[in-house]
Amino acid sequence: MGKIMPNRLDRGFYKYQAEFEAKALEVLRSGWYILGHEVESFEKEFADYLGAKHCVGLASGLDALWIAFRVLGIGRGDEVIVQGNTYIASVMGITMNGATPIFVEPDEYFNIDAAKIESKITDKTKAILVVHLYGQASNMSPILEICKKYNLRLVEDCAQSHGAKYNGQQTGTFGDIGCFSFYPSKNLGAFGDAGAIITNSDKIAIDTKIFRNYGSEKRYYNKVVGANSRLDEIQAGLLRVRLKHLDELAQEKEKICGRYLSELNNKKFVLPKVRDGATHIWHQFVIRSKYRDELIKFLDDHDIGTIIHYPIPPHLSEAYKYLNVKEGTLPITEEYAKTVLSIPLYNGMTKEEQDYIIRVMNEF
Numbered sequence: 001m002g003k004i005m006p007n008r009l010d011r012g013f014y015k016y017q018a019e020f021e022a023k024a025l026e027v028l029r030s031g032w033y034i035l036g037h038e039v040e041s042f043e044k045e046f047a048d049y050l051g052a053k054h055c056v057g058l059a060s061g062l063d064a065l066w067i068a069f070r071v072l073g074i075g076r077g078d079e080v081i082v083q084g085n086t087y088i089a090s091v092m093g094i095t096m097n098g099a100t101p102i103f104v105e106p107d108e109y110f111n112i113d114a115a116k117i118e119s120k121i122t123d124k125t126k127a128i129l130v131v132h133l134y135g136q137a138s139n140m141s142p143i144l145e146i147c148k149k150y151n152l153r154l155v156e157d158c159a160q161s162h163g164a165k166y167n168g169q170q171t172g173t174f175g176d177i178g179c180f181s182f183y184p185s186k187n188l189g190a191f192g193d194a195g196a197i198i199t200n201s202d203k204i205a206i207d208t209k210i211f212r213n214y215g216s217e218k219r220y221y222n223k224v225v226g227a228n229s230r231l232d233e234i235q236a237g238l239l240r241v242r243l244k245h246l247d248e249l250a251q252e253k254e255k256i257c258g259r260y261l262s263e264l265n266n267k268k269f270v271l272p273k274v275r276d277g278a279t280h281i282w283h284q285f286v287i288r289s290k291y292r293d294e295l296i297k298f299l300d301d302h303d304i305g306t307i308i309h310y311p312i313p314p315h316l317s318e319a320y321k322y323l324n325v326k327e328g329t330l331p332i333t334e335e336y337a338k339t340v341l342s343i344p345l346y347n348g349m350t351k352e353e354q355d356y357i358i359r360v361m362n363e364f
């Protein structure tokens with residue numbers, strides 16, 4: 001069987017090889033590679049899929065976060081509330097604009113603990129950045145109430161939640177802007193870097209389109225100092241292929257995780273939980289264990305690879321020393337960083353691989 005890797009992007013490619021190859025050739029032969037038919041079509045199809053008015057393709061998920069706060073006018077002197085246990089790019093989207101992240105502890109579903117937000121609001125608070133971490137929708141009802149009560153902007157980091165819903169509504173459509181990454185390992189993954197924002201606001205969509213293209217709406221007439229953050233035609237084309245299969249890819253992962261949830265039974269680790277009213281698209285299957293280091297070694301000895309998402313929370317990383325958020329300030333976040341472990345999960349995982357992972361994990 002060979003070593004089982006935490007992820008296998010090649011399997012996702014070979015599943016639809018003929019379609020991907022046909023699309024790649026079509027774009028290569030078209031002679032048009034930046035901001036054309038494929039990007040426009042993908043933007044329309046992805047917005048429709050989510051039930052949003054606009055999608056604007058960008059170069060990466062981090063760019064989507066950075067540009068989201070930029071077009072909302074959030075920057076120096078402003079505070080943005082975000083969960084402590086996120087991927088560091090969420091926080092960089094805030095700080096690249098000069099704004100300050102204010103960290104809130106996660107709940108037992110690994111998402112922001114809505115009950116702990118209000119005490120962090122000050123007169124500098126401008127927005128909440130909700131991260132639907134690992135693929136599960138966050139607890140949106142109380143968060144929406146808080147945004148309304150304090151007149152805050154709501155931005156969603158959906159880099160891991162393509163297609164996840166809360167009370168039947170797609171993540172990314174609750175707030176002002178939903179930010180997506182199509183990094184190859186994401187549930188809707190490209191074959192290189194790619195990202196997008198979605199929004200129901202005409203103004204935000206136009207401002208984002210201007211910003212991504214040197215600040216110009218009309219060629220050589222520049223309104224603002226923008227960036228080059230365009231989604232490539234070839235990536236957009238390949239994303240259109242994957243988007244057509246996104247629901248069936250999600251069902252396949254749901255089945256694998258259903259087996260993990262019902263067949264893994266070892267008291268040495270805790271399984272992830274799904275919130276009532278939320279759906280989980282299983283970007284990662286994240287367990288927690290006090291014996292994590294031994295478990296990693298045991299699995300590795302049995303040719304099963306794992307990853308930690310994430311070993312160092314943003315507030316303790318060297319990059320954010322300047323924020324001066326000391327160790328011990330976010331005990332739950334820090335505890336998660338010491339105990340979480342992502343086990344292998346990918347489209348195209350064979351039954352034999354699933355059986356083996358379940359058997360070995362139960363033997364630990």
Ligand SMILES: *Cc1c(COP(=O)(O)O)cnc(C)c1O
Pocket residue numbers: 060061062063086087089090131157159160181182183193194195
């Ligand atoms: C992947 C990811 C990002 C960054 O996306 P890139 O496309 O890699 O820039 C941001 N936030 C979260 C939660 C992510 O998982």
